[in-house]
Amino acid sequence: xxxxxxxxxxxxxxxxxxxxxxxxxxxxxxxxxxxxxxxxxxxxxxxxxxxxxxxxxxxxxxxxxxxxxxxxxxxxxxxxxxxxxxxxxxxxxxxxxxxxxxxxxxxxxxxxxxxxxxxxxxxxxxxxxxxxxxxxxxxxxxxxxxxxxxxxxxxxxxxxxxxxxxxxxxxxxxxxxxxxxxxxxxxxxxxxxxxxxxxxxxxxxxxxxxxxxxxxxxxxxxxxx
Amino acid sequence: xxxxxxxxxxxxxxxxxxxxxxxxxxxxxxxxxxxxxxxxxxxxxxxxxxxxxxxxxxxxxxxxxxxxxxxxxxxxxxxxxxxxxxxxxxxxxxxxxxxxxxxxxxxxxxxxxxxxxxxxxxxxxxxxxxxxxxxxxxxxxxxxxxxxxxxxxxxxxxxxxxxxxxxxxxxxxxxxxxxxxxxxxxxxxxxxxxxxxxxxxxxxxxxxxxxxxxxxxxxxxxxxxxxxxxxxxxxxxxxxxxxxxxxxxxxxxxxxxxxxxxxxxxxxxxxxxxxxxxxxxxxxxxxxxxxxxxxxxxxxxxxxxxxxxxxxxxxxxxxxxxxxxxxxxxxxxxxxxxxxxxxxxxxxxxxxxxxxxxxxxxxxxxxxxxxxxxxxxxxxxxxxxxxxxxxxxxxxxxxxxxxxxxxx
Numbered sequence: 001x002x003x004x005x006x007x008x009x010x011x012x013x014x015x016x017x018x019x020x021x022x023x024x025x026x027x028x029x030x031x032x033x034x035x036x037x038x039x040x041x042x043x044x045x046x047x048x049x050x051x052x053x054x055x056x057x058x059x060x061x062x063x064x065x066x067x068x069x070x071x072x073x074x075x076x077x078x079x080x081x082x083x084x085x086x087x088x089x090x091x092x093x094x095x096x097x098x099x100x101x102x103x104x105x106x107x108x109x110x111x112x113x114x115x116x117x118x119x120x121x122x123x124x125x126x127x128x129x130x131x132x133x134x135x136x137x138x139x140x141x142x143x144x145x146x147x148x149x150x151x152x153x154x155x156x157x158x159x160x161x162x163x164x165x166x167x168x169x170x171x172x173x174x175x176x177x178x179x180x181x182x183x184x185x186x187x188x189x190x191x192x193x194x195x196x197x198x199x200x201x202x203x204x205x206x207x208x209x210x211x212x213x214x215x216x217x218x219x220x221x222x223x224x225x
Numbered sequence: 226x227x228x229x230x231x232x233x234x235x236x237x238x239x240x241x242x243x244x245x246x247x248x249x250x251x252x253x254x255x256x257x258x259x260x261x262x263x264x265x266x267x268x269x270x271x272x273x274x275x276x277x278x279x280x281x282x283x284x285x286x287x288x289x290x291x292x293x294x295x296x297x298x299x300x301x302x303x304x305x306x307x308x309x310x311x312x313x314x315x316x317x318x319x320x321x322x323x324x325x326x327x328x329x330x331x332x333x334x335x336x337x338x339x340x341x342x343x344x345x346x347x348x349x350x351x352x353x354x355x356x357x358x359x360x361x362x363x364x365x366x367x368x369x370x371x372x373x374x375x376x377x378x379x380x381x382x383x384x385x386x387x388x389x390x391x392x393x394x395x396x397x398x399x400x401x402x403x404x405x406x407x408x409x410x411x412x413x414x415x416x417x418x419x420x421x422x423x424x425x426x427x428x429x430x431x432x433x434x435x436x437x438x439x440x441x442x443x444x445x446x447x448x449x450x451x452x453x454x455x456x457x458x459x460x461x462x463x464x465x466x467x468x469x470x471x472x473x474x475x476x477x478x479x480x481x482x483x484x485x486x487x488x489x490x491x492x493x494x495x496x497x498x499x500x501x502x503x504x505x506x507x508x509x510x511x512x513x514x515x516x517x518x519x520x521x522x523x524x525x526x527x528x529x530x531x532x533x534x535x536x537x538x539x540x541x542x543x544x545x546x547x548x549x550x551x552x553x554x555x556x557x558x559x560x561x562x563x564x565x566x567x568x569x570x571x572x573x574x575x576x577x578x579x580x581x582x583x584x585x586x587x588x589x590x591x592x593x594x595x596x597x598x599x600x601x602x603x604x605x606x607x608x609x610x611x612x613x614x615x616x617x618x619x620x621x622x623x624x625x626x627x628x629x630x631x632x633x
Contacts (some may be wrong), residue, residue: 055628077538084536093632095531099234111227112536123559156535 002031003163003196004053009062009218011048023219026062029199032163035190037207038200040216046200047168049216053198054087054166055079063214067163077158080112085112088157090167090186090199094149096141102152103128103137109160127155131185147178151185168198169204183209228541232549235521235558242517243553249513250557250606251564253506257602258565259572260502264495270588271492277361278420280349282324282449283458285484286312289477291446300402300571303444308474316450316465320609321457326353327445329436333399335411335429337387344383344397346429348436348445357451358523367417367430374432382426384416391416397429401441401498410440420586421487450478458482485534503602507609510557511540514550514613522546529621530607530629543615543622550614551607558603569594 003129006082011023017189022045030053038046051057052064055071064072071082071111088109089095097103103124110120131151141149150170157165167186183206190197207213213225236243275281287295291302304312304327313325329348334341351369356369367378377397379389389395393413401407411431419425437443452461462478467475482488529542537545541545569592577590 051627054534056530056630077540080533080536080538083534089529089531090535093527095527095630097231097528097531099231100236108532109535112532112541117227 001032002029003032003034003066004198005065005068006052007063007065007162009052009059009064011045011052011057012060014132016197021219022056025051025181026219026221028214028221030099030196032196033186033190033194034196034198034212035210036196036197036198036212036214037197037210038214038216039202040222044216045219046216048219050166050198050200051170053164054089055083084109085160086163088160088162088165088195090153090165090170091158092169092172094141094146096149096156096175098141101138101140102133102144105141105152106156107141107157109156113160124155124159127159128152130158130189132153144172145178147181150174150178150182151202154182155191158195160192162195163195164198167197169200169202171201176205179203179205206212228548229552232552235525236552239521239524242520243556244519246513246553247557247560250510250554250610253509254558254561254602254606255564255568257503257506258520258561258595258599259568259592260499261598261602262565262595263590264353265493265593265595265598266440266591269593270486271488272481273361274420275488276451276455276481276519277358279424279485280347280354280368280449281359281438281484282326282357283455283481284450284462285454285466285479285481286316286448286450286465286469286476287327287446287479289475291477292479295446299440299446300442302365303402303442303446303447306443309445309448311400311472312469312474312476315468316448319450319461319465321461321592322450322465323453324353324356324451325448326357326449326451327433328432328449329433329440329442329445329448329493330447331397331431331439332437333397333439335383335387336396336398337389337393339394341398342383343427345424345427346377346397346399346436346439347553348429348431348440349435352431353449354430356525360479362420365417365420366415367419369413369430370414373412373414374515375410375435376412376432377435378415378417379413380425380428381416381418383428386411386426389413389416397439397443401439403441403472405441407439409435411435416583420584422585423487425585433566448483457474468619507606510554510606510609511613514553514610515616517553518546518550518614518617519620521549522617525621526624529624530626530631533624533626534551535627539622543618546618546621547611550618551610554606554610557602558606562599562603565599566594568592576607 006026006028010027013020013022023076038049040046052059059072105129106124107120128137131154133151170180186197189195214221215223254588295302313367316322316325331346335344351371354369369378370376391413394410397411398408418426458480462480466478567577572592578587580587
């Protein structure tokens with residue numbers, strides 16, 4: 001089943017008086033449960049593509065469907081709802097909320113959804129156990145290592161049982177040991193929970209583990225392996 | 226989503242900035258409370274001075290037009306003895322009325338036999354003057370002696386001007402109700418300081434019957450009503466006016482506040498100063514909150530992008546920062562309550578005194594704690610904080626997610 005369907009999508013950024021064409025005529029389909037890497041040189045449009053798939057940016061042209069629902073025309077509130085319910089994000093810089101501890105960070109998407117505190121806590125604890133950080137539940141991000149923070153971020157991305165997790169260079173700020181652990185963890189969750197993972201990366205170790213690699217160059221898809 | 230917890234933790238995270246903001250709010254709030262506590266004390270003092278010191282009571286009943294034309298045609302505005310009796314009986318039926326007593330104003334010349342000067346006299350029932358005065362400045366004296374029907378209370382400066390001492394006598398020359406000249410000897414009863422520079426050189430308190438004799442009448446020009454509770458004044462005014470109209474009396478009833486021009490002048494002045502201070506505090510609070518929240522939005526731009534990507538709506542972001550601004554002001558307000566209590570205690574203990582304009586005596590500078598004013602100011606500042614937070618909060622809410630995520 002097709003989860004993400006992009007049809008002739010283009011994205012143009014206006015930088016002062018200059019127009020930068022970040023994506024050109026992108027046609028892309030991603031199936032459910034896929035483990036997909038988007039790779040390419042810097043400035044090739046990887047992040048722009050992920051932003052459009054993650055509904056945090058709007059295309060300049062073309063159509064985007066998520067689980068067969070056209071999403072590029074939705075209003076802001078509806079986009080927020082779709083992001084909260086269908087998409088999880090893992091960021092290069094972890095992007096945890098500094099004043100919340102690990103458990104509270106993981107609970108965040110559920111609380112935004114309006115789920116009761118006790119239920120949200122139970123589900124967050126379960127995800128925290130899955131990423132092996134149950135003993136660190138009350139630590140704030142500044143008291144955790146980079147690897148631990150990214151595991152918390154993955155738990156946060158998965159706690160709402162999304163159909164899709166988008167990870168923008170998830171291992172870019174991690175050492176090789178932690179990178180390996182994060183890759184294995186994402187792969188395991190992809191297989192076990194049948195969650196679709198799409199991520200951008202430069203990391204060749206990560207590319208070895210993916211089912212499909214989509215190469216971007218100058219804003220165009222330049223081959224799928 | 227527990228916005229309050231998130232906001233509170235962000236306040237704690239930026240301790241120094243939050244402390245400065247809370248301090249600014251606390252000091253502003255304290256300034257409002259201390260000044261409002263001071264003027265509350267002054268208003269109460271002036272009210273007591275008008276009602277009990279000057280003997281205005283809470284309500285004054287008179288024939289309609291007395292204040293405008295009473296001097297030209299006094300006989301037209303006099304209440305006759307039978308009318309006084311009926312009206313008094315009617316008024317005393319009302320449960321809030323404690324006392325009804327007649328009054329008669331006379332004026333003329335007072336002489337010691339060698340020199341003379343003008344006086345304004347107030348004829349009052351001696352026994353009732355003590356009731357009206359109550360315990361207000363009981364040590365100051367100035368009460369008519371019921372046992373001395375021809376003894377007047379002289380204002381201190383008036384007695385000084387004429388070189389009169391207690392138990393001396395003077396001559397009062399006035400016009401009667403029919404415009405004839407009348408003169409009576411009067412004994413100098415007490416001599417007392419009215420406390421008001423405007424009256425201390427001309428006021429005479431006369432036994433009511435003596436004043437009637439001077440004016441050659443059996444009537445009175447006013448009836449003074451003392452209530453059990455000052456707060457009932459306006460309600461009683463309306464109710465009694467209606468009651469009297471129903472009974473066939475075309476009288477007007479003035480409250481002490483309407484008759485005490487000094488009270489009104491002072492109140493208007495202080496109210497204006499209070500409004501000025503309040504406006505300054507509001508500006509300080511608004512600027513502090515806008516500054517603090519703008520910095521918070523700038524520092525947490527990436528966090529805003531993250532929260533939006535997790536599914537928070539623009540409105541949620543706006544609400545989050547608004548709550549933070551309001552919390553800062555509420556914390557400042559709580560600190561301000563504590564500081565107010567301490568400042569009020571210290572000022573009251575210090576017993577500073579000063580001589581207000583138009584006064585002859587020094588009065589104590591006292592600060593009252595007025596909870597309802599504090600609550601009103603607290604709520605108002607909370608609203609101001611919400612409005613001040615809206616600007617940075619709206620800016621936070623309108624951030625483009627990808628731009629916010631890329632913010633360093």
